[in-house]
Amino acid sequence: MGDTPWLPFTNLVRDLCLERGFVPKTGQVAYLRDEFFTFVLLGMGVLIYPENVVRARRAGLSAVRIRDVGKVVDISAVWLKETRNPALPAFLDLLPGQIA
Numbered sequence: 001m002g003d004t005p006w007l008p009f010t011n012l013v014r015d016l017c018l019e020r021g022f023v024p025k026t027g028q029v030a031y032l033r034d035e036f037f038t039f040v041l042l043g044m045g046v047l048i049y050p051e052n053v054v055r056a057r058r059a060g061l062s063a064v065r066i067r068d069v070g071k072v073v074d075i076s077a078v079w080l081k082e083t084r085n086p087a088l089p090a091f092l093d094l095l096p097g098q099i100a
Helices: 004-019 033-041 088-094
Strands: none
């Protein structure tokens, strides 16, 4: 399971497990993405991770898509309203959907 910054995703994974009739056992807690993958490579568990990260292949690991999840994790982009950063317009062009 993930440390504090991962709490929303950790809660989502825990809820998905509960819906399927089991409680995940937490043996290790990670903070960084590479720590999660290292635990799996060491045989210390499995990892449920967003599809965009799984696309980046890692030697020694296999990924299987979970098709019946039906839930999504909302991701937000935040920036200082008065920013003069010249990279901001290009960044905003990369964001899908509506910008509030």
